Amino acid sequence: MDYITSVKNEKIKEIKKLSTVKGRRHQHLYLIEGEHLVNEALKSQVNIKELLVTENFINHDEHHIIKQLYNQTTQISDNVAQHLSALVTPPGIFAVIAQPTTPTTINYQGKWLVLDQVQDPGNVGTMIRTADAAGYQGVVLSTDSADIYAPKVQRAMQGSQFHLQLLRADLEQVIPAFQKQKLPVYGTLVDDQALNYRQLTAPEEFALIMGNEAHGMQAELIPLVDKNLYIPLVGQAESLNVAIAAGILMFSL
């Protein structure tokens, strides 16, 4: 097993580039960190290109991750781990994973979450995790939503990317495609002229759109959907965090 102790090592320099959108696009790879995520990746049989572990992790590898990926494993020193990590306290394990090729045919079944221009990586990751917990089939992200391979999205998803279908698409094309397959599409608005979500009897299969944190759903999408929903608020807060609103709707509909 190789042992890298310098942040100037060529392999480490390439991996470090995966912390940027440009680096991830160029290499078609992404980086995950922490035992839980790497374990989830292993279980899902994605293509793990590199495994990087510290001495401390080697001595505490309870799930025998290294044994399963021995040929891809490199030992790194603590300072290299610190250099690669997005966390203040870096974990002792990192994996470089091939970005899956986007499926060309969508499986239009079950429930789908659709994210329209959601910018905050924590919100995007948390909504994907919640969609997973609610048994959703997948999540469609508009082309201008946050990059799912960003470290903060990865951290908030907690491995849910390995459980459901994630894809990026032009929503003006996706909405009619869902409707053609008999899945109604529900928009969401902060507007009490829309339909109170408690009044909707949702079918087994549908798509639910959540909009941008500050501006909500794009105006162009409003006439395309089957119904627009809102969550009535009784206190003085003007709005809900978008991930909270998504959680309430996904567990209620």
Added chain:
Amino acid sequence: MDYITSVKNEKIKEIKKLSTVKGRRHQHLYLIEGEHLVNEALKSQVNIKELLVTENFINHDEHHIIKQLYNQTTQISDNVAQHLSALVTPPGIFAVIAQPTTPTTINYQGKWLVLDQVQDPGNVGTMIRTADAAGYQGVVLSTDSADIYAPKVQRAMQGSQFHLQLLRADLEQVIPAFQKQKLPVYGTLVDDQALNYRQLTAPEEFALIMGNEAHGMQAELIPLVDKNLYIPLVGQAESLNVAIAAGILMFSL
């Protein structure tokens, strides 16, 4: 109006200390930033000690905030704004506010959210904002939950601290106090032996406890509560983010 252009100015140095727990405790003050939050503070008639504004804000003060606080207002340069801000793009307005004295008598009415050792500032702030939107009376934080005056909590709360009662207390004393006032207390567990929240017919007034992100509610509290609730998950995610779980429960019960 004074104009400060140096981050070494004594007043700015004191205000900068409010970004730390120690500084906030010592001065009994906290800092908020952004027009929305300052406006909410003004409406709620809290004690605003200082208002700091940039030239750009002075030229675009649509809500006439400066006029209302003229005697407390100081102009600051953009580099001072950058120095004080927790954001990459600093807003042009900051306010220093007196921390309210904790009320000695709690108003045991309505619905209460109780946070047990919730550590992440974003989660604490988001849950307080959601409690506000759900019409809750207040939020009790355990003594070891995140500091509500931390910049990240302030940002996630979006001004909800001005709408509901917030207090910090020992939960082993608060739980029986709620029960004595005939408010049942519901715990939350990630355990399908607990009661499915959909099966609970909640009364008008109660307290709901959310636990730590990684470890859930403290074991010591479990026998003290009236019922322990859980949210059944149907996908492969092992758990929900605590703020999402809180949102689902507060809007369902």
